[in-house]
Amino acid sequence: MSVHDHNVCLNTALSRADALCERRGVRFTPIRRKVLELIWANHESTKAYDLLEALKDFDASAKPATVYRALDFLIEQGLVHRVETLNAFIGCKQPDIRHDLLFLICLECHTVEERSTPNLSQAVASELALAQFTAEAQTFEILGRCQTCGSAKGP
Amino acid sequence: MSVHDHNVCLNTALSRADALCERRGVRFTPIRRKVLELIWANHESTKAYDLLEALKDFDASAKPATVYRALDFLIEQGLVHRVETLNAFIGCKQPDIRHDLLFLICLECHTVEERSTPNLSQAVASELALAQFTAEAQTFEILGRCQTCGSAKGP
DNA sequence: TTTGTTATGTTATATTATCACACAAATAAC
DNA sequence: GTTATTTGTGTGATAATATAACATAACAAA
Numbered sequence: 001m002s003v004h005d006h007n008v009c010l011n012t013a014l015s016r017a018d019a020l021c022e023r024r025g026v027r028f029t030p031i032r033r034k035v036l037e038l039i040w041a042n043h044e045s046t047k048a049y050d051l052l053e054a055l056k057d058f059d060a061s062a063k064p065a066t067v068y069r070a071l072d073f074l075i076e077q078g079l080v081h082r083v084e085t086l087n088a089f090i091g092c093k094q095p096d097i098r099h100d101l102l103f104l105i106c107l108e109c110h111t112v113e114e115r116s117t118p119n120l121s122q123a124v125a126s127e128l129a130l131a132q133f134t135a136e137a138q139t140f141e142i143l144g145r146c147q148t149c150g151s152a153k154g155p
Numbered sequence: 156m157s158v159h160d161h162n163v164c165l166n167t168a169l170s171r172a173d174a175l176c177e178r179r180g181v182r183f184t185p186i187r188r189k190v191l192e193l194i195w196a197n198h199e200s201t202k203a204y205d206l207l208e209a210l211k212d213f214d215a216s217a218k219p220a221t222v223y224r225a226l227d228f229l230i231e232q233g234l235v236h237r238v239e240t241l242n243a244f245i246g247c248k249q250p251d252i253r254h255d256l257l258f259l260i261c262l263e264c265h266t267v268e269e270r271s272t273p274n275l276s277q278a279v280a281s282e283l284a285l286a287q288f289t290a291e292a293q294t295f296e297i298l299g300r301c302q303t304c305g306s307a308k309g310p
Numbered sequence: 311t312t313t314g315t316t317a318t319g320t321t322a323t324a325t326t327a328t329c330a331c332a333c334a335a336a337t338a339a340c
Numbered sequence: 341g342t343t344a345t346t347t348g349t350g351t352g353a354t355a356a357t358a359t360a361a362c363a364t365a366a367c368a369a370a
Contacts, residue, residue: 027367029317048357061319068358069317084239085294087326087357102279104288115286119278124257124297127272132302133259139240139296142279147287182336184348203326216350223327224348242326242357311370318365326357332350339344 006042013040013091017079020095026077034058035070036091039080044110045088083112085141090114100124102140108149161197168195168246172234175250181232189213190225191246194235199265200243238267240296245269255279257295263304 017036021028038054039046048067055062071089074080078095082088083103090103090112100121104113120140128135144150172191176183193209194201203222210217226244229235233250237243238258245258245267255276259268275295283290299305 027317031318063318063320064358065320065360066318073317084296085292102282104283104286106288107291113286113288115282117278117282120275120282123272123274123278127257127270127275128259128297131259131268131270132305133261133268133297133299134305135297135299136262137240137298139294139298141239141294142283142288142290143292143294144283144288144290150287150289182348186349218349218351219327220329220351221349228348313370314368316365316367319363321362322360324357324359326355328355329353331352334349335347337344337346340342 009043010037010040013079013093016095017077020077020079024077026073031055031059031062031066032070032073035067036074036079039074039089040091043090043112045083045086045090045105045112047086047088051089081114083141084139085143100138100140102142104146105141105143106146106149107143108145111146113146164198165192165195168234168248171250172232175232175234179232181228186210186214186217186221187225187228190222191229191234194229194244195246198245198267200238200241200245200260200267202241202243206244236269238296239294240298255293255295257297259301260296260298261301261304262298263300266301268301 014033014037017033018028034055035051038051048064048071051071052062052064052067055067059066071080075082078098079092081090081092081101081103083090083105085105093114094116099116102115102117102120104115106112124138169188169192172188173183189210190206193206203219203226207217207219207222210222214221226235230237234247236245236247236256236258238245238260240260248269249271254271257270257272257275259270261267279293
């Protein structure tokens with residue numbers, strides 16, 4: 001990820017989450033908020049047990065279930081995505097919009113970029129129609145090298 | 156999956172694998188062949204530890220590593236795909252061809268359908284170009300209901 | 311305030327996957 | 341053909357990921 005003021009990312013994510021939960025009347029408890037904050041510590045995906053370690057500084061009694069419950073909630077609300085390829089979790093940039101997401105996961109710097117593209121959605125939709133398949137959840141993930149890491153070192 | 160003679164699927168998969176390994180000069184050992192055979196027992200994806208249980212009838216000394224090593228080999232040769240969403244494994248229908256695959260995973264009957272579509276490949280390729288991202292591996296998986304299960308019960 | 315619901319604490323355990331090291335089998339080099 | 345090298349397997353331990361089950365606490369609704 002390029003140079004940027006990450007506090008802006010973090011604060012934006014948190015205030016959006018505040019607003020979203022308020023609007024939906026769901027409880028954005030301290031644990032849930034803290035887990036989201038930890039996930040947004042950077043633009044890399046985070047492992048559940050790393051979250052747990054970090055969470056313990058905030059709540060010494062945190063256990064695996066503590067983290068997984070918070071993650072379940074955050075995912076359900078669309079605030080966090082699960083990265084299936086890495087068994088890890090990443091903050092959602094556009095929690096209000098429902099769309100087909102494509103994750104570009106850099107193997108070098110571990111940054112995960114969330115993209116959405118009408119072309120992809122379109123291709124998927126027509127394939128689903130062809131197959132007469134009803135989608136409930138989708139995972140589109142690509143592992144590789146991001147622009148920065150790719151050009152810096154070559155393949 | 157509809158009514159079909161599954162022996163044909165199984166035998167086709169195994170003889171293709173025989174030929175492919177021969178051609179590549181890689182060793183298609185009894186364990187590797189048996190694991191592939193077990194994976195092709197049906198058109199559902201199979202869990203590693205279920206494979207292990209089944210493999211024990213063939214080789215009583217089988218351990219987790221036995222299965223994971225065989226899977227590593229089969230995946231490397233393109234004979235098997237890992238279904239990330241389910242932590243499971245499925246036989247590849249077209250091990251000779253390199254393409255972007257889309258897996259349609261039915262939550263009801265657990266059948267996994269492997270599809271490839273130029274439209275999707277095209278959409279992905281142009282998105283990668285836009286992002287200047289170099290892909291090394293891709294995962295496109297959709298969970299939902301297949302034609303049969305969808306129409307049988309409704310949503 | 312009682313009641314029902316949702317969230318958390320806690321312990322245990324299930325599931326998925328890898329490591330490390332010894333040994334055996336196949337292949338390659340001589 | 342014997343030796344060396346590489347590749348595959350046996351085995352035990354353990355790491356990493358995730359859920360179950362049940363008790364208690366906090367909140368919301370009546």
